[in-house]
Amino acid sequence: MKILTFAGSLRKDSLNKKLCGVVSEIVKKNNLAEIEFVDLQPLNIPVYDGDIEASTGIPAGVQQLAQKITEAQALIICTPEYNGSIPGILKNTIDWLSRLKPVSLAGKPALLLAASPGALGGVRSLWHSRQPFDVLGTQLYPEMMGVGKAHETITPEKTLNDAKLQANLERLVKDYITHAKKLV
Ligand SMILES: Cc1cc2nc3c(=O)[nH]c(=O)nc-3n(C[C@H](O)[C@H](O)[C@H](O)COP(=O)(O)O)c2cc1C
Secondary structure, eight states: OEEEEEESOOSTTOHHHHHHHHHHHHHHHTTOOEEEEOOSGGGOOOOOOHHHHHHHOSOHHHHHHHHHHHHOSEEEEEEOOBTTBOOHHHHHHHHHHTTSSSOTTTTOEEEEEEEOSSTTTTHHHHHHHHHHHHHTTOEEOSOOEEETTHHHHBOTTSSBSSHHHHHHHHHHHHHHHHHHHHHO
16 A cells, blocks of 8 residues: 655644654554655645636646645645644645546545644644545545644654654554555
């Protein structure tokens, strides 16, 4: 099974990109699947504008991401929380992806995770992020997890320095992959 992981953040020091790294280590260490991280920043996806779509079509970065999603059998998405909700970068990416038919996200199993320097770990974003994926027919895994105080918790070795949290994340990733394998 091939898994694609990406973050709803563009910045290079993104905690959510780092959480993608923690998840990738868990997947590799336990030989659970193949996993590829895709950085949205170099894809240069513009803010959705119907005039861009009408004049020049779907941007190349959107097409590249859709191709990678199509080639993967499962997704793990790590998202920030902005003002208690889904960050614009993730919503904008989903909106563009929805314009390319067939929609790459349709029917795809997906696990949603969040990382935040705040104590709540971005869980409010997780709930709001489910909505557009659900509308597009993404098969969202019911369980989600937010990593709070992520700037202190995520280590350079791509682990969580809280043993209980690390064990919880490993259990969740393993359960999700077992579930996703049944769907493909
Ligand atoms: C516009 C904006 C709104 C934010 N709102 C929240 C919020 O509601 N809850 C939260 O936990 N953190 C919030 N933050 C802080 C982010 O969690 C923090 O910047 C985080 O590092 C962003 O994720 P990233 O590191 O993956 O880029 C906000 C940050 C920005 C820039």
